[in-house]
Amino acid sequence: MFDYEFQNPEFLWLLCLLPVLGFWYYWRRKDSHPEIRFPEASFLAQSKFNRGALLYALPWVLRIFSIALLIVAMARPRNTEENNRSRSSEGIDIVMALDVSPSMLAQDLKPNRLEATKKVSTEFIDGRPNDRIGLVVYAAESMTQMPLTSDHALLKNSLNDLRYGFLANGTAIGMGLATTINRLKDSKAQSKVAILLTDGENNAGEIEPLSAADWAKEFNIRVYTIGVGTNGMAKTPVQQDGRGGFFYERMPVKIDEALLKEIANRTGGKYFRATDNKKLDAIYKEIDSLEKTKLKEIRFYTYEEKFGLFALSALGLFLLEILLRYTLLKSFV
Incomplete structure (x- = not known):
C-alpha cells in the first residue's frame, strides 16, 4: 500500500469488518424507512438519482x-530507505617504489616509460579506494615522495608531479626497496605490499637488493617486482641537448631479471616484465586482483513513520461527518 511496510500488519485484518458495517447500514436504513407510496409522487420512483x-x-x-x-x-x-556502505575488514597497505632515473625516458613505451608508469599507477590507485597507499622514488638514491595515506587525490597529484633529474643518476634498487620497507614495517595492516618497478640493473646505493629483500621478508612485506622495457633495443636518452631535452640513441635494454625474480620469490611476491603499455597495464591489474581488500557490507535502514498522517486523516473525516450530520444534513439523517 503506497510502498509502505507495516510494523503491526495484523491490524489490517480489521478491514474485513468494513463490508459487514456497510451491510448493517443498509439493513438499518431499510428497516428505519418503511416504504410509503404516493400516487402523485410516482415520478420519484423513476428517477435515476435519489438525492x-x-x-x-x-x-x-x-x-x-x-x-x-x-x-x-x-x-x-x-x-523504509536502505543504504549500503562498504567497510574494509582486512586492510592492505601498499607502497609503490618507482625508478625515476633518466633511462625511464626511453620511448619503447609511449610516450615514455615514466609517463606510462604514472598513468597505470594512477589507475591502480583509483581501483583501491579502501587501501592506504604510499609512494617512494629512487635513482642513485631514494626518498619518500608520499607516506602511506588514504588521501588518494593528494597521492595522485604527487605522482603526477614526478619528473626525472631531481635525484642523482643511477639505479639503486636496494635503496629503493629499503626505503619502501621503512614505510611499511610499522604498519598494523593485515597485509603489507611493495610494488618495485625498475628499467635497469642495480648500480648504485649502499644496500644490497637481496639484503633488503630478506629485511622485507622479516617484516612480512610481500614484494611484486616489475621490469619495464622492451626486448632488444630501445630509443634511450644518452646526453642532454642543452635545451632541457635529450639526444636519443637506440640502446640495448638491460634489466636484471634474475635479481628481480629472486626479490619476489624471497618475499612471496611475483615478478613481471612489461615490454609495452598494454603489458604494463595488465600487470597492475593482475597485482590488483592478487591483493584484493576484503570488504564487509553494512546496511543501514532509515524509517519514516506514516501512522500520524492516517490518524489525522481519520480524525478529519470523523469531524467532517459530525459537522455535516448536525448542520447541512440534519434533515436527512
Missing part, C-alpha cells in the same frame, strides 16, 4: 472511511 438517499448515506460513508484510515494507522505504516 435524499445519497445525502443520507454520506455521513456513513465518511464514518467507514475514517474507520478504515484509523485501522491503517494502527498497523503502523512507514517508509
Whole structure:
C-alpha cells in the first residue's frame, strides 16, 4: 500500500469488518424507512438519482472511511530507505617504489616509460579506494615522495608531479626497496605490499637488493617486482641537448631479471616484465586482483513513520461527518 511496510500488519485484518458495517447500514436504513407510496409522487420512483438517499448515506460513508484510515494507522505504516556502505575488514597497505632515473625516458613505451608508469599507477590507485597507499622514488638514491595515506587525490597529484633529474643518476634498487620497507614495517595492516618497478640493473646505493629483500621478508612485506622495457633495443636518452631535452640513441635494454625474480620469490611476491603499455597495464591489474581488500557490507535502514498522517486523516473525516450530520444534513439523517 503506497510502498509502505507495516510494523503491526495484523491490524489490517480489521478491514474485513468494513463490508459487514456497510451491510448493517443498509439493513438499518431499510428497516428505519418503511416504504410509503404516493400516487402523485410516482415520478420519484423513476428517477435515476435519489438525492435524499445519497445525502443520507454520506455521513456513513465518511464514518467507514475514517474507520478504515484509523485501522491503517494502527498497523503502523512507514517508509523504509536502505543504504549500503562498504567497510574494509582486512586492510592492505601498499607502497609503490618507482625508478625515476633518466633511462625511464626511453620511448619503447609511449610516450615514455615514466609517463606510462604514472598513468597505470594512477589507475591502480583509483581501483583501491579502501587501501592506504604510499609512494617512494629512487635513482642513485631514494626518498619518500608520499607516506602511506588514504588521501588518494593528494597521492595522485604527487605522482603526477614526478619528473626525472631531481635525484642523482643511477639505479639503486636496494635503496629503493629499503626505503619502501621503512614505510611499511610499522604498519598494523593485515597485509603489507611493495610494488618495485625498475628499467635497469642495480648500480648504485649502499644496500644490497637481496639484503633488503630478506629485511622485507622479516617484516612480512610481500614484494611484486616489475621490469619495464622492451626486448632488444630501445630509443634511450644518452646526453642532454642543452635545451632541457635529450639526444636519443637506440640502446640495448638491460634489466636484471634474475635479481628481480629472486626479490619476489624471497618475499612471496611475483615478478613481471612489461615490454609495452598494454603489458604494463595488465600487470597492475593482475597485482590488483592478487591483493584484493576484503570488504564487509553494512546496511543501514532509515524509517519514516506514516501512522500520524492516517490518524489525522481519520480524525478529519470523523469531524467532517459530525459537522455535516448536525448542520447541512440534519434533515436527512
